[in-house]
Amino acid sequence: MEAFTSLASGLSVAIQPMNLLFALIGVLLGTAVGVLPGIGPALTVALLLPITFKLDPAGSIIMFAGIYYGGMYGGSTTAILINTPGESASMATALEGNLMAKAGRGGPALATSAIGSFVAGTIATLGLTLLAPYLVEVAVSFGPEDYFALMCVAFVTVSATFGDSPVRGLSSLFIGLLLGLVGIDILSGQSRLSFGIPELYDNIEVTTLAVGLFAVGEALYVASRRHIHEEKLEAVRGSLWMTKEDWKRSWKPWLRGTLYGFPIGALPAGGAEIPTFLSYATEKKLTKYPEDFGKGAIEGVAGPEAANNASAAGTLVPLLTLGLPTSATAAMMLAGFQQYGLNPGPLLFAEQPNLVWGLIASLFIANTMLLVLNLPLVGLWVKLLAIPQPWLYAGILVFATMGTIAANPSPVELIMLAVFGVLGFLMRRFDFPIAPVVVGLILGPIAESQLRRALSISLGDPMVLLQSPISATLLGIAVIALVLPFVLKGMGRFKAVED
Amino acid sequence: MSHFRKGLWRSALAAAAVAGFVTSAAAQMELKIMAPAAPGGGWDQTARSMQQALTQAGIAKSVQVANVPGAGGSIGIAQLVNNSKGDGNQLMVMGYVMVGALLTNKSPVTLDQTTPIARLTSEYEAIVVPASSPIKSVKELADAIKADPAKVTWAGGSAGGVDHIAAALFAKAAGADPTKINYIPFSGGGEALAAILGGKVTAGISGYGEFESQVKAGKLRLLGLTSPADKATADLPSIKAQGLDLEIANWRAVVAPPGISADQKKALMDAMDKMAKSKEWQEILKAKGWEDSYMSGDAFAKNLADEQGRTKDVLTAVGLVKS
Incomplete structure (x- = not known):
């Protein structure tokens, strides 16, 4: 119970009026930059570092936490409303969220995302409070072979989930895997498929691909259809708020999303993308309304959003306990800590308890603030959809282009954006699912490098994949997930014959 | 925007x-x-x-x-x-x-x-091993590399970066073939840190700042820094002062x-x-x-x-x- 006493004293730091103000500024700034693709929370924190130097450490770190959570939330707002995920972690949200918005249910989509983020963020922060020291032991014992096995699970579940035909889903996935090969190979340092273009050395930027495929592709597709039949968008159909049924369909996905997000986010190489996609896949499997998926199912928004926010809290586990930044924003926060001569690591909890618990307490406050701020704004956001389509999509194109340029100021990046836009258009036109491309680009390189690291450490012995208990279990799950549907199908047929 | x-x-x-x-x-x-x-x-x-x-x-x-x-x-x-x-x-x-x-x-x-x-x-490179490692000194690590460079796994930053170069120079100074080192690049020192703490590799090499708090907490053992011999202190031993000719700084x-x-x-x-x-x-x-x-x-x-x-x-x- 020591943790709770510490948390209470942390809360007393965080609710000082000045610190509340910093949290508010952080949350507002974070939401603003999260809405814009390209300017992520990392760049914002970087720009603010020289200014916050004058503030006291607690205040500025509380503000950074606000930016971090606000950015997560802002990214999903654009994903839902205009199908432009501000960051790769809100891609899964865009899938069903945007369909809901198009069906006039943007209000409930935004609400379930806000409340889900709050629920997940709160539970995950509690987890951070109570479990951080234990979780970090597990996280460190996760070796390259275990990461590879985790990727296998993700590949199997995700590729089975998208699209109506497995062949189309797999084709998309392989396009992504191919794109993932471009750039400098991390293990050998040699460049592959980059044709001497320096911009390609650093691999293809995930946000450029996602924005190109989702936003630009969509704009082109809508433009091409316009003369055939004008799609009439209704901004609000039914209630602006979540109905009783929406609540009933949301709460379990929130909890399951949290269960994916927090532990995977706490892994040093876990990230936010895998839990969001795993959550999406799970909800699609478990839903009682499978016919809604592909038309805007609220479960498909609630789960990934919760996973996204929970993983953000998870990221703080290795940051605070090991001094190990596992995302760009966490790296900036680390720089912020160091500015005050604080070194996150095993001793931080012991040496600076006020600061650490103040930060954890301010995460609670940032979450509450986001909820209070954003629920009333839902009505305002949804009005975006009432903008006439040509204007809306022109605006989306401008945002997508500016965001890409802001993140990587180079003409090559713009050309890539345009090419991916055309690719996205063609894939829509011929009914190929888009998300697996991005999944392939994200997971492919991780799976490859972790496998090669594992083999390099074991001096080439593949048995290492089965000798680690974590890896063996995860690979077992992957195999079962792959085979089980066929077995069940076969048994079903067998039974049918018997009858 | x-x-x-x-x-x-x-x-x-x-x-x-x-x-x-x-x-x-x-x-x-x-x-x-x-x-x-x-x-x-x-x-x-x-x-x-x-x-x-x-x-x-x-x-x-x-x-x-x-x-x-x-x-x-x-x-x-x-x-x-x-x-x-x-x-x-x-x-x-x-x-x-x-x-x-x-x-x-x-x-x-x-x-x-x-x-x-x-x-x-400048920042000097540090070579560390997990606290539970049998290797206690620069000399023992050098001997292990000399015996079989492939069996000593290094975790560090990107391929061709300063960590990789320092590992190759270490092997060369130890009298082993630097082309045979088993260097495993991670994206950034942080991810490498997890592999070292988890005991997945023999040794880790990166800027000392990446390891400092773990060394102080006793989870990693610092074998030495790639600093000049006259900069060595009891807490921050230099590799050169331990008889291995290796000096490099990430400036x-x-x-x-x-x-x-x-x-x-x-x-x-x-x-x-x-x-x-x-x-x-x-x-x-x-x-x-x-x-x-x-x-x-x-x-x-x-x-x-x-x-x-x-x-x-x-x-x-x-x-x-x-x-």
Whole structure:
């Protein structure tokens, strides 16, 4: 119970009026930059570092936490409303969220995302409070072979989930895997498929691909259809708020999303993308309304959003306990800590308890603030959809282009954006699912490098994949997930014959 | 978006201007510093620390920092050389890692095309083992490598980077074949840290800052730093003092575009001289744990040329650069 006493004293730091103000500024700034693709929370924190130097450490770190959570939330707002995920972690949200918005249910989509983020963020922060020291032991014992096995699970579940035909889903996935090969190979340092273009050395930027495929592709597709039949968008159909049924369909996905997000986010190489996609896949499997998926199912928004926010809290586990930044924003926060001569690591909890618990307490406050701020704004956001389509999509194109340029100021990046836009258009036109491309680009390189690291450490012995208990279990799950549907199908047929 | 960004810039500049006004009459210099990497890394932090010190000490009226990420700095240097020719207010942060990256990426633009201004900071590489490792000293690690270099696994940063080069030089100094080392690159020292703490590899190599808190907490054993023998202390032993000829530092420096006039070059060097001596800069160095290794003008230019030669030899030896 020591943790709770510490948390209470942390809360007393965080609710000082000045610190509340910093949290508010952080949350507002974070939401603003999260809405814009390209300017992520990392760049914002970087720009603010020289200014916050004058503030006291607690205040500025509380503000950074606000930016971090606000950015997560802002990214999903654009994903839902205009199908432009501000960051790769809100891609899964865009899938069903945007369909809901198009069906006039943007209000409930935004609400379930806000409340889900709050629920997940709160539970995950509690987890951070109570479990951080234990979780970090597990996280460190996760070796390259275990990461590879985790990727296998993700590949199997995700590729089975998208699209109506497995062949189309797999084709998309392989396009992504191919794109993932471009750039400098991390293990050998040699460049592959980059044709001497320096911009390609650093691999293809995930946000450029996602924005190109989702936003630009969509704009082109809508433009091409316009003369055939004008799609009439209704901004609000039914209630602006979540109905009783929406609540009933949301709460379990929130909890399951949290269960994916927090532990995977706490892994040093876990990230936010895998839990969001795993959550999406799970909800699609478990839903009682499978016919809604592909038309805007609220479960498909609630789960990934919760996973996204929970993983953000998870990221703080290795940051605070090991001094190990596992995302760009966490790296900036680390720089912020160091500015005050604080070194996150095993001793931080012991040496600076006020600061650490103040930060954890301010995460609670940032979450509450986001909820209070954003629920009333839902009505305002949804009005975006009432903008006439040509204007809306022109605006989306401008945002997508500016965001890409802001993140990587180079003409090559713009050309890539345009090419991916055309690719996205063609894939829509011929009914190929888009998300697996991005999944392939994200997971492919991780799976490859972790496998090669594992083999390099074991001096080439593949048995290492089965000798680690974590890896063996995860690979077992992957195999079962792959085979089980066929077995069940076969048994079903067998039974049918018997009858 | 641009509104928001501009707003931020404005407030940043305003804050900077106020700070400059308070400390002394603001100088007229308006500097632009490019960090050829994404926000958060060492080059970015160096650029932003310079911004802070230069404005607060009143050496420059304003300093803008821009990030041009990509390919270990290859994209940033190409922009500097091609687009900023003759611009006497532009600086670019660079470091030892860029020397290697330009070679492995076969960059068409080289450091010889830039105007070297000054070296600012250094960080020594540290070699650590998990606390539970049977290896207790540099000599024991050297013996293990000599016996079979492939069986000793190293975790460190990207392939061809300073960590990799230092591991290869260690093997060479130990009398083993540097091409046979089993070096496992991770994206950044942080991810490598997890593999070392988890006991997945024999040894870890990275900047000492990455390991410091773990060493103090007793989770990692520090075998030694790649510092000169006379810098060794009881807490920070040097590898060289333990009888293995290995000395390397991950330094960071600033260069200017090609084609600037002698006066412009002198103005930039003066600004760096003043900054290096300023109280503000010294405080930043202390807070960040950066070693002051200031060196400017011709001395730095010669040092840069030497480092390029040595790096090329090592990278060719480990097969990352084809001669």
